Amino acid sequence: MAGKSTRDEIVAAADRLFYETGFEATSFADIAAAVNISRGNFYYHFKTKDDILDAVIAVRLASTRRMLEAWEEEGDDPAARIRSFIGILITNRAKIMRHGCPVGTLCNELAKLDHGAKDDASRIFTMFRDWLARQFVALGRPAEADALAMHLLAASQGVATLASAFRDADFIRREVEGMAAWVEAQRPPAPAA
Amino acid sequence: MAGKSTRDEIVAAADRLFYETGFEATSFADIAAAVNISRGNFYYHFKTKDDILDAVIAVRLASTRRMLEAWEEEGDDPAARIRSFIGILITNRAKIMRHGCPVGTLCNELAKLDHGAKDDASRIFTMFRDWLARQFVALGRPAEADALAMHLLAASQGVATLASAFRDADFIRREVEGMAAWVEAQRPPAPAA
Numbered sequence: 001m002a003g004k005s006t007r008d009e010i011v012a013a014a015d016r017l018f019y020e021t022g023f024e025a026t027s028f029a030d031i032a033a034a035v036n037i038s039r040g041n042f043y044y045h046f047k048t049k050d051d052i053l054d055a056v057i058a059v060r061l062a063s064t065r066r067m068l069e070a071w072e073e074e075g076d077d078p079a080a081r082i083r084s085f086i087g088i089l090i091t092n093r094a095k096i097m098r099h100g101c102p103v104g105t106l107c108n109e110l111a112k113l114d115h116g117a118k119d120d121a122s123r124i125f126t127m128f129r130d131w132l133a134r135q136f137v138a139l140g141r142p143a144e145a146d147a148l149a150m151h152l153l154a155a156s157q158g159v160a161t162l163a164s165a166f167r168d169a170d171f172i173r174r175e176v177e178g179m180a181a182w183v184e185a186q187r188p189p190a191p192a193a
Numbered sequence: 194m195a196g197k198s199t200r201d202e203i204v205a206a207a208d209r210l211f212y213e214t215g216f217e218a219t220s221f222a223d224i225a226a227a228v229n230i231s232r233g234n235f236y237y238h239f240k241t242k243d244d245i246l247d248a249v250i251a252v253r254l255a256s257t258r259r260m261l262e263a264w265e266e267e268g269d270d271p272a273a274r275i276r277s278f279i280g281i282l283i284t285n286r287a288k289i290m291r292h293g294c295p296v297g298t299l300c301n302e303l304a305k306l307d308h309g310a311k312d313d314a315s316r317i318f319t320m321f322r323d324w325l326a327r328q329f330v331a332l333g334r335p336a337e338a339d340a341l342a343m344h345l346l347a348a349s350q351g352v353a354t355l356a357s358a359f360r361d362a363d364f365i366r367r368e369v370e371g372m373a374a375w376v377e378a379q380r381p382p383a384p385a386a
Contacts, residue, residue, distance in 0.1 A: 024217040158351030
């Protein structure tokens, strides 16, 4: 049990460091220093930085799944659920302005490195994509659901990148309002009486 | 003159490597190997990787300025000029699907590294932003010009990030069509006769 806790600490520290400073810029030694354990204890849990990356991606997939499930439990209106997704940009705006989106920046970095885990990292996007598409189906747009999901995912990624470049919280708020209005506009018209 | 040419070669190789594999993942030695020159000759031109980064950003700013000027010279219709900007996503789609957008991914990486050049890199975005805003002014939307410019810049960044994560050229084409339609919709209505 103590072993599991140390492993979780290592993964949490790596998750934070990969996000805040980047995967390539974070060394094995940086992670060990952040959890303040011996090199021997560290190696007992992870032999390579790639092993830690796999564990970080698994943790992010699990926490994303929990977040999406929680949004579904909050209510039945698919537009409200989609607004919960958009709302991450507001909730996390301070971190986003410093470090960008954790999903997008990791995918970008692993794509450049042509890293073996790049497709695993993209699965976090796929999880958002599939969830958003389900909400657009529920909203009454089955034929365009996947395209609408991809469009909204792209919009949120673009906001994260520019928010980080310009560190502009007003820009985030303006774009989030625009996205919320766009979601409302996606509801199919009510049938004529 | 020969010295200038070697310097240009170093900067061009670094520009490509920073884009294709990332700034942090590219070593001084990688750049020297790519231009096939001795360490002594290399050090004659650049003492640190940060010096090379400054030169790469300067080159990107200059080439961006030339590209924007060329688009202005092609015609007077601001909507057509904005479509030239959107068209980069199609022209460069193969590279974007492999390595993302060179501007956005460098800004993201330097922000994470809290690198001293992060604001210089963001100036490439500012150059696009100011140019796009001028086009929206010319289109007849002076009050919203900067917000429209930021919106379109964000949209293009989001497409680049997802195109890289999913390597989906159809997605790029669909979003580019949507952006072109959006630009047309930004023309103010003709005054009533």
